[in-house]
Amino acid sequence: MAREAAPELKTIDPAVAEMIKRAEELGYSTVFSRAAKTPPCPIGADGACCQICDMGPCRLVPTKANPEPVGVCGATRSTVAARNMARHIAAGTAAHSDHGRDLALTLLAVSEDEAQGYEIKDPDKLRVVAGYWGVKTEGRTNREIARDVALAALDDFGRQRGEIKGAKRAPQKRIELWKQFDLTPRGIDREVVDTLHRTHMGDDQDAEHILHGSLRTALADGWGGSMLATDFSDILFGTPSPAVTKVNLGVLKDDEVNIVVHGHEPTLSAMIVRVSMEPELIEYAKAKGATGINLCGVCCTSNEVLMRQGIASAGNDLNQEMAILTGAVETMVVDVQCIMQALSDLAGKFHTQFVTTSPKVKITGSTHIEFDEHHALDIARQIVRGAIDNYPNRKGQVQIPNYLHDLVPGFSHEYIRYMQGGALRGSFRPLNDAVMSGRLRGVAGVVGCNNPRVTQDQAHYEIVKEFLKNDVLVVQTGCGALANAKYGLLVGEAALEYAGPGLREVCEAIGIPPVLHMGSCVDNTRILTVLAEMATEGGLGEDISDIPGVGIAPEWMSEKALAIGAYFAGSGAYVLFGVNSPVANSEEVEKIMSEGWEKLVGGKMEFVPDPKEIVRRSLAHIDAKRAALKLPAYDPNKYGKSGDAKMNELLKLPLAQRQAALYGAPVAAE
Numbered sequence: 001m002a003r004e005a006a007p008e009l010k011t012i013d014p015a016v017a018e019m020i021k022r023a024e025e026l027g028y029s030t031v032f033s034r035a036a037k038t039p040p041c042p043i044g045a046d047g048a049c050c051q052i053c054d055m056g057p058c059r060l061v062p063t064k065a066n067p068e069p070v071g072v073c074g075a076t077r078s079t080v081a082a083r084n085m086a087r088h089i090a091a092g093t094a095a096h097s098d099h100g101r102d103l104a105l106t107l108l109a110v111s112e113d114e115a116q117g118y119e120i121k122d123p124d125k126l127r128v129v130a131g132y133w134g135v136k137t138e139g140r141t142n143r144e145i146a147r148d149v150a151l152a153a154l155d156d157f158g159r160q161r162g163e164i165k166g167a168k169r170a171p172q173k174r175i176e177l178w179k180q181f182d183l184t185p186r187g188i189d190r191e192v193v194d195t196l197h198r199t200h201m202g203d204d205q206d207a208e209h210i211l212h213g214s215l216r217t218a219l220a221d222g223w224g225g226s227m228l229a230t231d232f233s234d235i236l237f238g239t240p241s242p243a244v245t246k247v248n249l250g251v252l253k254d255d256e257v258n259i260v261v262h263g264h265e266p267t268l269s270a271m272i273v274r275v276s277m278e279p280e281l282i283e284y285a286k287a288k289g290a291t292g293i294n295l296c297g298v299c300c301t302s303n304e305v306l307m308r309q310g311i312a313s314a315g316n317d318l319n320q321e322m323a324i325l326t327g328a329v330e331t332m333v334v335d336v337q338c339i340m341q342a343l344s345d346l347a348g349k350f351h352t353q354f355v356t357t358s359p360k361v362k363i364t365g366s367t368h369i370e371f372d373e374h375h376a377l378d379i380a381r382q383i384v385r386g387a388i389d390n391y392p393n394r395k396g397q398v399q400i401p402n403y404l405h406d407l408v409p410g411f412s413h414e415y416i417r418y419m420q421g422g423a424l425r426g427s428f429r430p431l432n433d434a435v436m437s438g439r440l441r442g443v444a445g446v447v448g449c450n451n452p453r454v455t456q457d458q459a460h461y462e463i464v465k466e467f468l469k470n471d472v473l474v475v476q477t478g479c480g481a482l483a484n485a486k487y488g489l490l491v492g493e494a495a496l497e498y499a500g501p502g503l504r505e506v507c508e509a510i511g512i513p514p515v516l517h518m519g520s521c522v523d524n525t526r527i528l529t530v531l532a533e534m535a536t537e538g539g540l541g542e543d544i545s546d547i548p549g550v551g552i553a554p555e556w557m558s559e560k561a562l563a564i565g566a567y568f569a570g571s572g573a574y575v576l577f578g579v580n581s582p583v584a585n586s587e588e589v590e591k592i593m594s595e596g597w598e599k600l601v602g603g604k605m606e607f608v609p610d611p612k613e614i615v616r617r618s619l620a621h622i623d624a625k626r627a628a629l630k631l632p633a634y635d636p637n638k639y640g641k642s643g644d645a646k647m648n649e650l651l652k653l654p655l656a657q658r659q660a661a662l663y664g665a666p667v668a669a670e
């Protein structure tokens with residue numbers, strides 16, 4: 001299928017639109033202009049290109065004369081599409097899991113008192129997590145426990161025999177199903193290597209078998225590397241709970257030293273947050289003519305400090321260049337993943353210092369200040385001081401788009417449990433009851449990236465609004481969460497404006513937004529945990545595949561998104577991807593990932609470019625799951641007559657009628 005170069009309408013974000021215009025006026029390129037100039041390769045886009053050996057690359061594009069082309073070795077379209085997909089999933093799993101490994105190493109360093117500035121922020125979570133890893137807690141110090149937990153986690157990466165520990169956190173029925181079909185991940189690194197090996201030239205050539213292996217690799221991400229990344233981040237930096245903060249380019253300040261953190265890891269960014277509040281550094285900034293230090297983020301490093309420290313966000317993935325285009329960013333500090341190479345060149349056109357920090361990531365033209373957890377505070381101070389020194393170097397006019405919105409991030413699964421009954425009686429019972437009664441039609445996770453091949457944020461926004469109207473409670477992570485935060489969907493008031501009557505009652509009763517921000521893209525594991533809790537709570541079947549719910553990545557672009565989609569499918573969820581199908585060249589592969597996986601594991605993965613069709617299929621799936629559970633069919637008119645909605649109606653009545661409605665009779669005046 002031919003793909004568009006880029007949409008006419010590049011974004012629905014007015015702040016980004018303003019910066020695109022500025023870039024055009026200045027003659028600078030952006031991701032949008034490059035997307036327009038560089039149409040996607042029609043062969044690669046459909047998964048039709050095989051590059052795994054030097055007899056090719058082979059282009060397996062069917063023609064009238066040759067409807068079933070094969071590669072030089074005889075590889076079919078299905079083998080090639082499946083192999084490409086499996087390699088994407090392995091790369092996504094590697095990225096997430098290596099992030100998890102770094103956090104395990106930081107936890108180990110903290111336990112040995114070798115990590116400058118770090119501490120165990122959530123000892124309660126440490127003890128809960130210790131239970132998952134079989135580490136004894138009684139009579140032991142936090143450090144002793146942390147050491148054993150970190151070492152146990154590191155063992156899971158290199159495990160050669162047995163199973164990863166995280167897989168035991170799935171519902172029992174799922175654990176048995178994985179065992180039956182040989183899908184339980186063994187070691188995290190082992191599964192990545194297994195996929196890379198089996199997709200080497202001359203190995204696995206059965207599309208179904210290749211994809212089966214990739215499913216196990218993806219599960220090693222979801223229930224392994226990503227899950228421990230989330231857990232260890234919470235232990236080290238605090239388990240998120242709701243707080244009000246702000247999002248979009250308007251968070252930049254024209255009279256302060258602006259530092260933007262970008263990438264994925266919380267390790268260095270948490271230290272930058274800390275030192276940017278140090279009085280000596282604030283005084284130093286004032287001495288350079290600024291009124292203070294303004295820290296904000298983009299992408300998922302932003303999500304990490306947004307949900308824990310309430311640090312404002314300059315936006316999602318396609319906002320990264322836009323922040324620099326304001327001319328107001330002194331320093332952009334990046335760690336790993338989703339960092340565009342173009343940032344380096346663009347930063348050079350302004351005064352912005354572009355700082356890479358990961359030992360794995362150097363970008364030509366950047367300043368490299370390598371991060372090392374043993375000297376984290378010193379490194380953070382060096383970066384902040386450098387930004388302050390750069391403040392007097394601003395060139396040209398600063399132009400900060402005046403757009404920003406409140407949001408409420410921080411809905412960890414622990415908080416979601418707590419908000420349904422408090423510290424002592426917290427459970428997932430009220431959520432399950434709301435779905436069972438039909439007050440909530442179902443639940444949806446809308447996650448993932450931006451992609452300039454489609455209008456920025458539009459699919460995220462349109463799909464989520466439709467879900468809310470249809471009483472579907474939405475949880476979001478990553479750039480999807482930041483997208484809808486920009487348009488005001490992640491605040492309590494959004495329930496009044498966008499939610500259907502049943503969902504609105506739930507939001508009013510608990511006091512939550514209709515869209516819950518659950519963290520960064522590695523934190524999709526929090527959604528897995530919620531689904532596992534719902535499945536074991538009772539009333540919605542016994543497995544994740546029974547729950548009336550869906551997962552959507554409407555504007556995906558990253559290999560990590562494919563790994564996430566595959567681990568949700570392997571856990572029993574129906575997952576829909578927008579934009580395009582990277583396996584479009586093989587109907588057989590599309591069928592294996594949808595019908596085949598559904599038969600095998602109860603979950604499936606489909607690629608559906610049209611957002612309206614995504615909503616239609618999602619609601620049909622939710623209703624079918626409701627019917628299978630013998631729950632009442634969803635009725636949009638059944639609820640909405642209680643709570644604030646009811647009070648608002650009553651307030652319109654004359655006093656006597658209102659009292660009669662409330663108390664059965666008018667109340668006599670004293």
Ligand code: MSK
Nearest residue numbers: 300338448449478479
């Ligand atoms: S940052 S992986 S663009 S969500 Fe996590 Fe955003 Fe996707 Fe990167």
